[in-house]
Amino acid sequence: MGYDYLKAFLEVQNLSKSFVINKRELNVLKDIDLQIYKGDFVCIVGPSGCGKSTLLGQIAGFEQPDSGGIFIEGQKALKPQTNRVMVFQDFNQLFPWKTLLANVVFPLKIHKIGQNDKERANIARRYLSMVKLEGFESFYPHQLSGGMKQRAAIARALAINSEILLMDEPFGSLDAQSRSELQNMLVQIWQETGITIIFVTHDITEAILLSNRIVVMGRAPVNIKVVIANDLERPRDTGDLKFSGLYHTIYDLLKV
Numbered sequence: 052m053g054y055d056y057l058k059a060f061l062e063v064q065n066l067s068k069s070f071v072i073n074k075r076e077l078n079v080l081k082d083i084d085l086q087i088y089k090g091d092f093v094c095i096v097g098p099s100g101c102g103k104s105t106l107l108g109q110i111a112g113f114e115q116p117d118s119g120g121i122f123i124e125g126q127k128a129l130k131p132q133t134n135r136v137m138v139f140q141d142f143n144q145l146f147p148w149k150t151l152l153a154n155v156v157f158p159l160k161i162h163k164i165g166q167n168d169k170e171r172a173n174i175a176r177r178y179l180s181m182v183k184l185e186g187f188e189s190f191y192p193h194q195l196s197g198g199m200k201q202r203a204a205i206a207r208a209l210a211i212n213s214e215i216l217l218m219d220e221p222f223g224s225l226d227a228q229s230r231s232e233l234q235n236m237l238v239q240i241w242q243e244t245g246i247t248i249i250f251v252t253h254d255i256t257e258a259i260l261l262s263n264r265i266v267v268m269g270r271a272p273v274n275i276k277v278v279i280a281n282d283l284e285r286p287r288d289t290g291d292l293k294f295s296g297l298y299h300t301i302y303d304l305l306k307v
C-alpha cells in the first residue's frame with residue numbers, strides 16, 4: 052500500500068487541551084506530537100477517559116486547542132472541513148426522514164459536489180455500492196440494521212471526497228459478526244482508495260487487524276506512550292503467533 056513516510060500529511064503539533072470542570076482544570080491532552088502519513092491507517096488505543104475522543108475532535112476541528120495545532124499539508128486547520136470527516140459509534144448519524152440515497156446526496160448538494168441531482172445520485176449510488184448497500188437506496192434509516200447504518204455513514208464520508216476518515220469506535224456497538232464484516236470492508240476500501248484513516252478503538256484485536264500503525268495512549272502528561280508499526284501480513288489471522296505477540300505487547304503497555 053502506498054503510504055508515504057517521507058512527509059506527514061496531517062500533523063498534530065505540540066497540542067494541549069484542558070477543560071475546566073467544577074472550577075478545576077483538567078489537562079486532558081498535553082504537548083501532543085503525532086504525524087499521520089498519506090494512506091496511513093492509524094489505530095489509537097488507550098484506557099477510557101485518556102482523551103482519545105478529545106484528540107479526534109481536535110483533529111476534526113470541532114474545538115480549538117489551548118496551544119499547538121493541527122496542520123494538513125503544512126496548513127493550519129482551524130475548523131471542520133470536508134477533507135476530514137468523523138464517523139461516530141452512534142447508529143443515529145443519518146437523517147431519519149431521508150432515504151439512504153437522499154442521506155448521501157444531501158451533503159453533496161451542500162458542498163456543491165456534482166453538476167446536478169442526477170450526477171449526485173450517481174455518485175451516491177457508487178459509494179453505497181462500495182459499502183455493499185446496493186439495493187437499499189430507497190430504505191429509511193429505521194429499516195436498516197446498525198451495521199448498515201455504519202456502512203451508510205462511511206459511504207457519506209467517502210462521497211464528499213474526504214481524504215481522512217476519523218472514526219471514533221465506529222464498530223463498538225455492533226455484534227461480533229457485523230463487526231468483523233465491517234472491519235474487512237473497511238480494510239478493502241482503504242486498500243482500494245488509498246484514503247487515510249485515524250481509528251479509535253478500545254479493542255486491541257481490532258487495532259491489530261486494521262492498522263498499519265498503532266498509537267498507544269495514556270493519560271496526560273504522557274498521552275502518547277508509543278507508536279508501534281504493525282507490518283503483519285494481510286489478511287491477518289488472530290491465531291498467528293506474531294499477532295498474539297503484538298497483542299501482549301500492547302496489553303502490557305496499557306496496564307501500566
Ligand SMILES: Nc1ncnc2c1ncn2[C@@H]1O[C@H](COP(=O)(O)OP(=O)(O)OP(=O)(O)O)[C@@H](O)[C@H]1O
Nearest residue numbers: 070071072079097098099100101102103104105106
Ligand atoms: N467538552 C468537555 N468538557 C469537559 N470535559 C470534557 C469534555 N470532553 C471531554 N472531557 C473530559 O476529558 C477527558 C477525556 O475524555 P475523552 O472523551 O476524550 O476520553 P476517551 O479516551 O475518548 O474515553 P472513552 O474511551 O471512554 O471514549 C474525560 O475526563 C472527560 O471528562
Ligand SMILES: [Mg+2]
Nearest residue numbers: 103104105219
Ligand atoms: Mg471516546
